[in-house]
Amino acid sequence: MREYAYVRANDVAEAIGLASEGPVAYLAGGTNLFDLMREEVERPERVVDISRLPLSAIEELPDGGLRLGALARNAHVAADDRVRRRYPVLARALLNGASPQLRNRATVGGNLLQRTRCRYFYDLGAACNKRTPGAGCDAIGGFDRGHAILGASESCVAVHPSDMCVALAALDATVNLTGPDGDRNVPVSDFHLLPGETPQVETALRKGELVTSVDLPPWPPVRGAYVKVRDRASYAFALVSVAVLLQVEGGRIAVARIALGGVAHKPWRAYGAEELLTGAAADEPVFGAAAAEAVAEARPLRHNAFKTELARRLIRRTLGELS
Structure with a gap:
């Protein structure tokens, strides 16, 4: 160091x-x-x-939502009764991330900003456009089992490692920032960026900006689930994870949200699948079609084609369990 x-x-x-x-x-x-x-x-x-800044509170919002301070510990957020009752998908995602010791230390803001665990990114002897722009990407053509199948580019195929952020994407959360030019708010779906030709630019943060909090909007009564598939049950990053919110009324789907982790450079919202589900019958054929739509644009690499089928099955099964 x-x-x-x-x-x-x-x-x-x-x-x-x-x-x-x-x-x-x-x-x-x-x-x-x-x-x-x-x-x-x-x-x-x-x-x-x-x-030590006063940014660790979990507070009620006037519209019925909840504000998570950027310095709130992951363990505290997961254990908060309001989060567990109103946003269980977030509590489950947090409990699926890291170890208890790390959750006691890690923060909401830090979780938003954590960087990829790509082995080539961490290896200073490997070419990595994210670490050194223009150097190339040794993950392409290398051992790419854990890498992206959606939204990747010729410059980078790394995936975002967060569990929490996948749940935040499904919940339509907002990231609150302050910086030299004042305060601003960014939807979490726009906060993390796809790699394109500039994989070193990972978020919408501007120079000197600080994440101060994350806002969770009020939600109608919906069922939610966060499911994570990994190589081992203990501390490990997702091969594929899925956050699903579903509300069924009279046998038809009124609300549907699907976000995927472990498959892209950012938490991946399956907007096409959500559109297909909304208003449709809550049955297996519809769930299967939505799951297929969610991975229709997948472009697997040499060693990670299994992720496409794994994601499809995970979405279909989770939708069925929530309906």
Whole structure:
């Protein structure tokens, strides 16, 4: 690990000011940042500690939604009674992520900003456009079993590792930001970016901006599930995961949301499948058609074609269990 300057911010304004110059990293839980710094993938000249800022509350919103502070611990969010009752898909996603020790340390904001676990990204001897723009991508043509089948490009086939963000995508959450130019709000579906020709640009964050909270909108009574398939039942990242919200009235589907993890550079919303489901009969033929639609654009690599069929079956089964 290289030397760096450490400074603790006393308030949000000071944190933003301290991050305005040079390679800077915000430190919250540090569960991903210190891994990256140790491997010298991240090389900040200054680390701004924001862990003591008053951004950890979980608060009611006037419209009936819920605001999660950026520094709220993943374990606390998963255990919050309001989250468990009103947004169980999020609680389940959080409990499926990492280990209990990491959940006690990791934060909502850090989870949003965690970087890919692609082995080539972490290997300084490998070519990686995300780590060094223009270097190439050794994952393409390499061991690509865990890589993307949707939304990838010739520059990058890495996948986003978060479980929480998949649930947030299904829930139509909003990310609240503050920075040198003031406050703004970004739908979580627009917050993470596809790689295109610039895979090093992973989010909609601007220089110096800080995630302050995430807003969950109010939802009608819906059934929800988060299902994750991984190589081992203990701490492991998803091969494929799915977050599903479903409301059935009189045998027909009134509300449907589907988001996938482990398959793309960002949490992947299956908009076409949702459109096919809405208003349709809640039966197996419809569920099968929606599942097929969700992966219709899949472009598997040499070693990960199984993800297409796995995702299709996972969606169909989860829809059936919720109907």
